[in-house]
Amino acid sequence: MNKSGWMKNFLRVLSLCIGLSALLFWVAPSRPANTLEKIQKSGYLLWGSDAEGGAPYIFPDPKDPSKLIGFEVDLADEIARELGVRPKQAQNAWDSLVPALMRGDSDIAMNGIEITPQRQKEVLFSEPYYIYTEQLVVRKDEEAIQGVDDLKGKKVGTLSGTVAQDILMNMGGVDVKIYAGQVEPYEDLAIGRLDAVLLDLPIAAYYAKPNPKLKYAGPPVGEGFYGIAIRKGDEDLKKRIDEILDKLMRTGRLKAIYEKWDLWNEQQEKLFLKAGGTEGYVSLEESKKAPVYTFFPTLLKGAGITIFISFVSMALAVSLGLVLTLMRLYGGQPLSGIATGYIEIYRGTPLLIQLYILYYGLPNIGISMNPLTAAFLGLGMNYAAYEAELYRAGISAVPKGQMEAALSLGMTRGTAVKRVILPQAFRIALPGVTNDFIALFKDSSLVSVIAMVELTKTYSILAASTLRFFELGLIVALLYFAMSYPLSLLARRLEDRLKRSKR
Amino acid sequence: MITVRGLHKYYEGHHLFKGIDLDIKKGEVVVFIGPSGSGKSTFLRCINGLEYFQQGEIVVNGIELHSINRLRPDRKDLENIRKVRLKVGMVFQQFNLFPHMTVLENIIEAPLQVLGADRTVTIEQARSLLRRINIERKAESYPEELSGGEQQRVAIARALAMKPEAMLFDEPTSSLDPEMVGEVLSVIKDLVNEGMTTLIATHEMGFAREVADRVVVFDSGDIIETGPPGEIFTHPKTERTRVFLSRVLKR
Ligand SMILES: Nc1ncnc2c1ncn2[C@@H]1O[C@H](COP(=O)(O)OP(=O)(O)O)[C@@H](O)[C@H]1O
Ligand SMILES: [Mg+2]
Numbered sequence: 001m002n003k004s005g006w007m008k009n010f011l012r013v014l015s016l017c018i019g020l021s022a023l024l025f026w027v028a029p030s031r032p033a034n035t036l037e038k039i040q041k042s043g044y045l046l047w048g049s050d051a052e053g054g055a056p057y058i059f060p061d062p063k064d065p066s067k068l069i070g071f072e073v074d075l076a077d078e079i080a081r082e083l084g085v086r087p088k089q090a091q092n093a094w095d096s097l098v099p100a101l102m103r104g105d106s107d108i109a110m111n112g113i114e115i116t117p118q119r120q121k122e123v124l125f126s127e128p129y130y131i132y133t134e135q136l137v138v139r140k141d142e143e144a145i146q147g148v149d150d151l152k153g154k155k156v157g158t159l160s161g162t163v164a165q166d167i168l169m170n171m172g173g174v175d176v177k178i179y180a181g182q183v184e185p186y187e188d189l190a191i192g193r194l195d196a197v198l199l200d201l202p203i204a205a206y207y208a209k210p211n212p213k214l215k216y217a218g219p220p221v222g223e224g225f226y227g228i229a230i231r232k233g234d235e236d237l238k239k240r241i242d243e244i245l246d247k248l249m250r251t252g253r254l255k256a257i258y259e260k261w262d263l264w265n266e267q268q269e270k271l272f273l274k275a276g277g278t279e280g281y282v283s284l285e286e287s288k289k290a291p292v293y294t295f296f297p298t299l300l301k302g303a304g305i306t307i308f309i310s311f312v313s314m315a316l317a318v319s320l321g322l323v324l325t326l327m328r329l330y331g332g333q334p335l336s337g338i339a340t341g342y343i344e345i346y347r348g349t350p351l352l353i354q355l356y357i358l359y360y361g362l363p364n365i366g367i368s369m370n371p372l373t374a375a376f377l378g379l380g381m382n383y384a385a386y387e388a389e390l391y392r393a394g395i396s397a398v399p400k401g402q403m404e405a406a407l408s409l410g411m412t413r414g415t416a417v418k419r420v421i422l423p424q425a426f427r428i429a430l431p432g433v434t435n436d437f438i439a440l441f442k443d444s445s446l447v448s449v450i451a452m453v454e455l456t457k458t459y460s461i462l463a464a465s466t467l468r469f470f471e472l473g474l475i476v477a478l479l480y481f482a483m484s485y486p487l488s489l490l491a492r493r494l495e496d497r498l499k500r501s502k503r
Numbered sequence: 504m505i506t507v508r509g510l511h512k513y514y515e516g517h518h519l520f521k522g523i524d525l526d527i528k529k530g531e532v533v534v535f536i537g538p539s540g541s542g543k544s545t546f547l548r549c550i551n552g553l554e555y556f557q558q559g560e561i562v563v564n565g566i567e568l569h570s571i572n573r574l575r576p577d578r579k580d581l582e583n584i585r586k587v588r589l590k591v592g593m594v595f596q597q598f599n600l601f602p603h604m605t606v607l608e609n610i611i612e613a614p615l616q617v618l619g620a621d622r623t624v625t626i627e628q629a630r631s632l633l634r635r636i637n638i639e640r641k642a643e644s645y646p647e648e649l650s651g652g653e654q655q656r657v658a659i660a661r662a663l664a665m666k667p668e669a670m671l672f673d674e675p676t677s678s679l680d681p682e683m684v685g686e687v688l689s690v691i692k693d694l695v696n697e698g699m700t701t702l703i704a705t706h707e708m709g710f711a712r713e714v715a716d717r718v719v720v721f722d723s724g725d726i727i728e729t730g731p732p733g734e735i736f737t738h739p740k741t742e743r744t745r746v747f748l749s750r751v752l753k754r
Contacts, residue, residue: 404553405599405658409613409665410589419616423603 035107035230036237045080045087048106048229050094051453052461054182056206056261057112058089060462062290065298071202071261072110075129078253082244091453095161096360098123101229103363105371108241109229112200114163116224124234125227126241129254131267133220134164135204137197139189140215145196147218154195157185163224164198183207190214202263223267292471295462299472302458303479309375309454310441316380317440318433321387328388329395330417339388346385352446354382359450375447383440390432394425431498434491438484455479504529504564504669504700505550511558511570512545512724519545519724522559527702529668532695534711534732535704537721538747543704546721547671550702551591552584563587564668589617592662596674598654600646606633606657607642610664617665625664632660636690652683656690669700676707708751712736720744 039045049058051068058070068089080087090106098119101109114132115125138145145154152173158164160178168176177194179185185197190213197208201220208214228245230238248254258264327339346354355378362368369377398421406416445456453461459476463469505527512520519542527533535543548554550561555571562568566586576584601609610629614620633639636656638649646654655675662670672691676684688710695701695714705711711718711732718735720728720743728735728744739745 399597399599401595401597401599402601405593405595405601406613408551408553408588408593409661410585410617411613412585415616419612420601424601427603 034236035234036240039083039085039107039237043085045076045083045085045108046090046106047076047087048090048092048097048101048109049076049111050097051089051091052181052457053094053111054203054207056202056263060298063294065290065295065462066301071257071263072112074257074260075248075254076110078248078257079241079244082247083240091457093449098229099360101231103368104231107237110226112202112226113229114224115227116163119229122232124230124232124238126230126238127245128225128227129245130202130226130258130263132200132202132224132226133267134167134198134222135201135208135220136217137186137189137199137204137208137214138195138217139192140213142195142215142217145217148198148221151196155193157188157194157197158199159185159203162200163222164200167222168198186211186214201265202261205262220267292468292475295472295475298462299455299458299475299479302453302455303483305453306441306444306455306480307483309372309379309447309452310437310444312376313379313383313444314437314440316376317383317387317436320380320384321391324384324388325391325395326417329392330413343385343388346382347389351378351382351443352449354378355446355450371447371450371452374450375444375452378447378450379440379444382443383436386436387429387433390429390436391425393432394427394429395421397428398424427498431491431495434487434494438487438491441484441487442480504531505702506562507550507559508561509559510546510549510556510561512542512549512554512556520556521724523726525719525726525729527669527700529700530698532701532714532716533703533719534715534717535702535719535721536706536708536711536747536751537727541721542724543721544673547593547673547702547704551588551593551671553593564590566590589665590667591669591671592665592667593671594655594658594662594673594675596677598646598651598658598678600654600658600661602646605643605645606638606649609646609657610661613661614664629660629664632663633657635693636660650683651679652686655679655683655687659687659690659694663694669702670694672701672703672705674704674706676705706751708736708748720747722747 049072051058051060053059056070057072058068061067061069073087073089076087076089090100092100092105094111097106097109097111097113100106101123109123110129112132113119115128119125136145136148136151144150148167148171151168151171153175155175155177156168157177157179158168159182160180165176165178168174177185177188182199182203185194185199186207188194189197190211196217197204204216209216228241230241245254255264255268258268324339324343327335328343329336331339355374358378359369359371359374402420402424403416406420407413411419444454448454448457448460455476459472463472505525507523507525510520510523511518523546535546537543545554549556550563552568555576558570560567560569564587566583568583568587569580571580600606601612604612607626607629610632611622611625614625614628615622630639630642633642636659638653638656641649641653646657649657659670659675675691676687679687684707688707691701691703692714701714703711703714715732717729718732719726720735720739720741722743727741728739730740735744736748739748
């Protein structure tokens with residue numbers, strides 16, 4: 001029976017974790033000079049897209065949710081095959097795809113990105129691969145709205161950042177409701193919260209057309225092009241991709257993809273010459289019926305990533321927190337001032353903002369890191385401030401006589417802190433640290449904003465494409481609970497032990 | 504062995520010591536008495552650097568501690584303080600054993616960490632110390648499992664493990680239940696009989712009388728009287744000493 005044994009083990013685990021996180025920072029990638037070369041060398045085409053954006057572009061296969069499908073998945077397969085490499089999806093929120101491309105998170109971005117003058121200032125575009133139009137959708141029983149001209153004074157839903165939004169805004173007098181996902185506007189329309197929805201035709205074709213409560217109103221309006229976004233400076237990559245698109249059109253492989261997804265229409269004739277066979281696609285109705293266990297592998301993978309992120313972040317928080325506390329209590333100026341400032345700032349600002357600054361803000365001043373590193377740093381640095389406060393409370397709970405006794409035995413302050421004060425302070429702080437670990441587990445869902453597909457993000461991607469928010473939500477909540485409950489039991493045991501061993 | 508010259512000590516504006524002088528020879532046993540708050544603890548703590556002082560000097564075994572007016576002592580000051588602490592052991596009223604270490608670990612901690620002593624030898628010496636204070640069988644226990652008297656005896660053994668040349672005791676029996684006072688005092692008595700230079704602040708007048716070579720009476724930060732116990736306890740020179748003694752002896 002050795003009570004200081006846990007301390008030794010704790011320190012051993014701690015140093016291991018510090019080493020591990022150091023390794024992760026070390027592997028943070030730098031932006032490649034030539035993307036085409038990089039693709040060929042690595043054997044992967046990293047294509048940026050948002051699986052939560054949904055069907056028919058890219059979404060989880062209802063029959064096997066661990067697989068992503070969609071017409072752009074098919075197109076990415078074709079392009080990668082022509083490049084002689086394998087496609088790899090790089091997940092990012094749709095409105096961050098172009099910024100993420102620019103910072104080097106992906107080689108190209110392809111996800112219904114409209115070619116606009118605005119975007120052309122920031123990135124190159126391939127030749128268009130699809131001509132989209134905007135389709136107005138209303139309820140079956142709607143008589144008053146026959147087309148876009150009847151929208152004055154009506155509540156009309158659309159997606160944020162789309163061309164459809166611009167059209168509606170420019171019409172004036174329309175009550176525009178902006179949505180982040182493409183499923184919700186149609187849901188709200190069906191139950192009467194909206195009068196109409198204006199969105200890209202592929203979206204309407206997939207989500208609205210099969211819905212018996214909804215119908216198209218009038219012909220498609222507007223006309224625009226989806227293009228593949230490529231970083232400025234990658235002209236040779238653009239040239240290769242244009243050649244490939246041209247080949248896919250000439251051989252009918254592109255048309256086959258569009259027919260498979262029911263996206264083919266006369267507009268596309270302008271892009272195409274030949275046609276191929278069709279295959280039929282999975283409908284929304286079908287994905288609603290898939291047995292729930294088919295989602296398990298995907299959800300468990302998300303849970304694994306959540307666990308991994310939480311453990312590494314916590315290791316960082318625990319060790320950085322210790323450094324901060326030592327600086328603050330024993331460092332003298334200016335170290336103690338720096339530590340105090342750090343702690344106050346990190347505790348006084350939202351974690352979400354810290355994550356945004358870390359991931360999207362720092363690249364502006366030349367510091368760029370991959371999502372995983374940003375997730376560890378963001379969570380770890382935030383929680384370090386809280387751990388530091390716990391340690392400080394722990395240290396001040398150690399009676400003053402302990403330090404005096406250690407000093408009177410000839411120990412230096414450093415030895416006394418290390419051998420006498422910290423072991424006792426840790427023991428006092430441990431229940432709090434364990435509780436923070438539980439909180440961090442749940443806060444780790446916030447890193448989905450920086451392109452990490454962990455458990456919560458996995459859930460929202462799956463739920464958005466299947467509309468099964470309820471049952472999937474319960475399963476995900478259960479998974480979180482299963483992960484955090486053992487920790488709360490541990491925290492309670494540690495608290496009890498502390499209470500029993502009161503001096 | 505310990506020389507105090509012109510010692511001045513301020514506590515946040517309160518002028519406690521206004522120039523104290525005291526010489527303590529090797530092997531001498533000096534007992535400090537006086538009312539609570541008169542400065543006995545502060546005096547002992549100045550000697551091993553747990554308190555800084557603002558004027559005067561203290562010389563321990565040839566090592567000089569100077570007054571420290573600055574907010575922080577410099578490196579040289581700290582070195583000297585540490586050298587003094589290596590020669591002077593201290594025992595506190597509250598024992599201050601390390602609660603996360605066993606009795607044995609408490610005793611070997613400083614020799615191993617500070618002196619870099621050999622582990623096997625140190626453990627052997629620690630066990631013989633524990634034998635001397637008669638709690639060898641509790642070597643693997645934690646302080647919380649010990650009685651107050653046992654804890655204080657271990658605290659004494661812990662200080663002795665550093666082989667000090669002088670020992671400071673700050674009211675070593677004041678937080679003990681009455682039935683445990685005797686066992687601690689007898690350990691101190693053994694030490695005194697072995698010739699250890701010893702400074703004790705205490706309210707145990709009988710004990711003071713028995714072991715002291717010299718008694719020093721503090722009042723409000725001043726040494727109001729000093730002399731052999733026989734003299735102080737039977738013919739106190741000052742009125743204040745007389746009042747103090749009659750109050751404690753009545754209790
Ligand atoms: N850390 C401190 N801060 C301010 N005043 C103190 C401090 N420690 C002791 N004092 C004061 O110094 C005086 C002497 O205290 P102390 O040396 O503990 O006396 P004693 O040990 O004789 O009871 C008391 O008046 C006490 O209030
Ligand atoms: Mg005292």
